[in-house]
């Protein structure tokens with residue numbers, strides 16, 4: 001039971017991390033390497049540490065626990081603003097927490113006092129993407145107030161997230177909002193706050209020489225692990241995309257019409273399917289489905305293949321335009337989008353195999 005299988009090329013992941021460390025350290029930017037795509041996979045996390053990464057970022061405490069239990073050393077940054085019910089674990093297991101709620105800051109402070117644990121906070125500011133963060137217009141005043149009230153926990157920086165919910169792109173302008181807030185707070189609090197201003201999508205600002213110089217922390221997952229930038233819709237040219245490859249097995253090869261026969265309702269996922277009539281076509285069925293991947297994020301190595309659709313366990317591919325002949329038992333290889341890779345890592349049906357030296 002070898003397929004479907006995910007090949008994880010540790011050497012290429014390590015090289016991507018090294019390359020980004022080199023680029024960012026020249027600009028005095030701290031790299032937080034983000035492991036959530038891999039569910040905190042300890043082998044991958046150790047590879048990142050070997051590359052020279054200091055801090056690992058994770059959205060889920062369970063993944064951080066998994067890394068700690070497998071002897072991956074911290075420090076750890078908790079990326080997802082914490083659930084009130086997990087705050088005690090968050091304080092005990094991590095070193096830096098992204099927050100956006102005043103109340104949460106005070107709750108963390110109480111827990112930190114109780115355990116005499118140093119804990120650093122990065123206060124997230126929403127500059128327009130509409131995911132987490134205090135709205136930028138009231139950020140300065142609120143963060144000043146919170147910072148003055150904390151006894152044990154410490155606000156060490158401000159941060160922002162773009163490109164996630166609203167798909168808002170990072171710009172010199174929206175990042176300069178953070179710089180202004182930092183300057184205000186540093187004046188009032190006598191601090192030198194970090195600005196955690198970037199993720200994979202923000203790398204393009206460095207390339208274009210547009211990153212405000214006070215941005216000094218990047219939290220990067222996708223760029224290291226896939227070499228792509230989903231929000232910017234590109235392969236990052238100086239990183240490798242051959243880091244994570246999926247292989248799945250062919251279970252049917254047939255010749256069928258391109259339009260279904262019979263009255264059409266919704267598909268198994270409740271979607272309304274659309275078909276273009278291309279006559280009869282050569283098709284493959286792969287033994288992998290929506291439970292394991294996002295079929296729209298499959299990028300076949302054989303570029304003449306067209307991924308049509310998937311239900312929970314079957315993926316249909318049109319190979320009419322390909323020069324190759326396919327048979328059952330053959331396997332096909334794919335690069336993956338962020339969404340498809342996320343599901344493949346999460347699916348217990350996808351075997352993970354690590355490549356060390358190739």
Ligand SMILES: *Cc1c(COP(=O)(O)O)cnc(C)c1O
Pocket residue numbers: 034036059079080098161198199200201219220221222223
């Ligand atoms: C996932 C995540 C990141 C990393 O984003 P990539 O696009 O994978 O680089 C950064 N910050 C936060 C808050 C995240 O949740």
